[in-house]
Amino acid sequence: MQVDSRGSPSIVPNWDRDVWLLLASRGVRSIAGGALGVITGLYLYYYLHLSLTAVGIFFGVGAFTAPLMSLLFGRLGDRYSRKAILLLTLSFLPIATAILLLTNYYPLLLLAAALGGFGTAGALASGSVGAVAAPVQTAILADKTEGLDRSMVYAVFNLVSGASSAIGALLANLSYREAFYIALTLSAVSFFIVLPIRDGRVVRSNRRVDDPGGNAKAETVVRRDLAYIRRFAVVGVLNGTAQGLVTPFLPIIFRQVLHVSNGVVGDIFFIGGVAAALASLTAPYFSRMLGLRDAIILPRVISTAALILIPFSTSLSIAVITYIIYVMFRVSSLAPQQALMMELVGRGNRSTVTGVNQAARLLPSAAATTSSGVMLDYLPIPVPFGIAFVINVLNIILYRKYFPNPRPLHGGVTVME
Numbered sequence: 001m002q003v004d005s006r007g008s009p010s011i012v013p014n015w016d017r018d019v020w021l022l023l024a025s026r027g028v029r030s031i032a033g034g035a036l037g038v039i040t041g042l043y044l045y046y047y048l049h050l051s052l053t054a055v056g057i058f059f060g061v062g063a064f065t066a067p068l069m070s071l072l073f074g075r076l077g078d079r080y081s082r083k084a085i086l087l088l089t090l091s092f093l094p095i096a097t098a099i100l101l102l103t104n105y106y107p108l109l110l111l112a113a114a115l116g117g118f119g120t121a122g123a124l125a126s127g128s129v130g131a132v133a134a135p136v137q138t139a140i141l142a143d144k145t146e147g148l149d150r151s152m153v154y155a156v157f158n159l160v161s162g163a164s165s166a167i168g169a170l171l172a173n174l175s176y177r178e179a180f181y182i183a184l185t186l187s188a189v190s191f192f193i194v195l196p197i198r199d200g201r202v203v204r205s206n207r208r209v210d211d212p213g214g215n216a217k218a219e220t221v222v223r224r225d226l227a228y229i230r231r232f233a234v235v236g237v238l239n240g241t242a243q244g245l246v247t248p249f250l251p252i253i254f255r256q257v258l259h260v261s262n263g264v265v266g267d268i269f270f271i272g273g274v275a276a277a278l279a280s281l282t283a284p285y286f287s288r289m290l291g292l293r294d295a296i297i298l299p300r301v302i303s304t305a306a307l308i309l310i311p312f313s314t315s316l317s318i319a320v321i322t323y324i325i326y327v328m329f330r331v332s333s334l335a336p337q338q339a340l341m342m343e344l345v346g347r348g349n350r351s352t353v354t355g356v357n358q359a360a361r362l363l364p365s366a367a368a369t370t371s372s373g374v375m376l377d378y379l380p381i382p383v384p385f386g387i388a389f390v391i392n393v394l395n396i397i398l399y400r401k402y403f404p405n406p407r408p409l410h411g412g413v414t415v416m417e
Contacts, residue, residue: 016144018197019153022137023160025090029133029190030161032093032183034168034273038251038266040100040118043176045252046262048104052252056373059248062113063240064366066132067359074135074359078352082140083199089133090194092116093187101180117362118248135354140197142342142350154335158280162331166273172266221346228344229353231402236360238395242388244365245372246307250323253381258316268320272327279328283335284408291405292343295336297396303329304392311382343406 044050044058069089077085096116099108112118117132145153171179246253251265258264286295306326313319338354345353372384 015153019141019144021194021197022141023157025190025193026137026157027160027164028186028193029090029093030164031168032097032186032190034165034269035171035179035183036093036097036116036118036168037165038169038172038269039176039179039262041248041251042172042255042262042265043100044109046255047176050106052249052373052377054106054373055249055252056370056376058109058113059118059373060366060370061110062116062118062366063244063248063362063369065114066117067362067366069132070135070354070362071356071359073132074139074352074354074356077136077139078348078350081199082136082143083194083197086133086136086140086194087191089136090187090191092132094184094191097180097184097187101177101184138338138342138354139350143347152284154338155280155283158283158331158335159277162273162277162280166270166277169266169269169273172269173263225345225349225353228341228403229349229356231398232341232353232357233360235395235398235402236357237364238391238398240361240363240365241368242391242395243361244368245384245388245391246310248369249372249376250310253311253376254319254323257311257314257381258319260316264316268323271320272323275324275328276331279332280335283332286332287336287339287408291407292336292340293399293403293405296333296340297399299329299333300392300396300399303327303333304389304396307392308385308389311385339408340403340406343408344403 041055041059044055045052050058073085073089092115096112096114096118099112099115103109141153141157168183171182174182251269254260254265254268255262283295286298289295290298303326306322306329309322310319310326313322341353341357342350375384
């Protein structure tokens with residue numbers, strides 16, 4: 001429990017000012033992301049009359065470029081100024097939204113996809129929180145929350161992100177142009193909110209040639225970090241492939257299967273977003289009760305079971321229930337996953353491991369999204385869902401095999417099992 005300056009219990013967490021600024025920026029940006037996540041695919045397919053194949057290429061470009069930039073900026077964040085890199089990456093979404101407003105020229109739309117990462121943050125269900133900006137932001141959060149229960153910190157951030165995204169989804173009830181203007185304004189505001197944060201320098205250990213013991217210890221730490229980075233890359237590949245097959249197309253699929261308006265689609269995502277936001281609050285408790293790894297596995301088992309039912313949900317009530325179960329349990333696994341990465345990898349490689357995991361997730365997601373567009377044009381809707389189901393099962397098995405199960409305790413202490 002948090003305490004105030006007088007030692008009394010406090011409901012409001014006693015976090016650093018910069019953490020609150022990052023939280024505010026995340027919330028404002030997520031409203032924009034929630035709106036764009038619902039309306040972008042609908043805009044391309046129903047307003048610009050692009051084929052599902054062309055929409056898949058659009059999302060695929062976003063999913064392909066985001067991991068490359070995640071790797072680049074994640075590594076730059078570890079080596080140089082994390083604040084400067086964060087500001088740079090936060091500028092991409094308003095630029096991309098402006099392009100969508102100003103032109104329907106397809107090559108420029110692809111540029112917008114690349115800058116905005118619409119193939120990754122393009123679906124509320126994906127749980128994505130800013131694509132290229134996420135690795136550096138996660139590392140900054142880890143730096144500024146030393147000694148705290150990070151699963152709780154990330155859970156609060158995911159709560160705010162999910163609730164804000166849900167609010168943004170309601171903007172689908174407006175016209176496309178109105179929604180894009182609001183998203184442009186909010187994504188620009190999120191950039192300015194983080195300007196006052198203090199820039200912390202990355203602390204790196206300097207190995208001395210006259211200290212063989214220190215060198216050996218440092219080498220052991222490096223090997224351990226590299227091993228975990230590789231493992232997070234593997235599970236990221238599977239996760240990205242499964243999500244890329246289905247999540248960017250969910251708004252279009254709901255409108256096709258249920259024969260409803262954009263506003264109703266937005267309402268479905270609003271309800272799912274609220275449920276996911278509330279579910280994220282359970283992450284710290286499941287993390288302490290089950291351990292970080294198992295707090296990832298259990299929700300993903302449930303969300304995977306719900307995923308395969310979505311294309312068969314032909315009534316509005318069943319579709320809403322199935323989607324809520326899917327998205328709330330998927331999102332509830334995000335905070336433990338972020339905390340697990342930060343616990344297992346040393347401070348000097350935190351941006352790197354997040355960027356590598358992001359890249360490993362999004363590169364295959366690009367291929368999956370592009371191929372899924374073709375599948376949805378020519379094959380039954382359940383086909384990509386079935387493939388995603390099998391991949392998710394394999395991903396769950398590898399989490400169990402690859403990682404220990406540390407249990408966070410109150411006060412920021414973590415016990416490794």
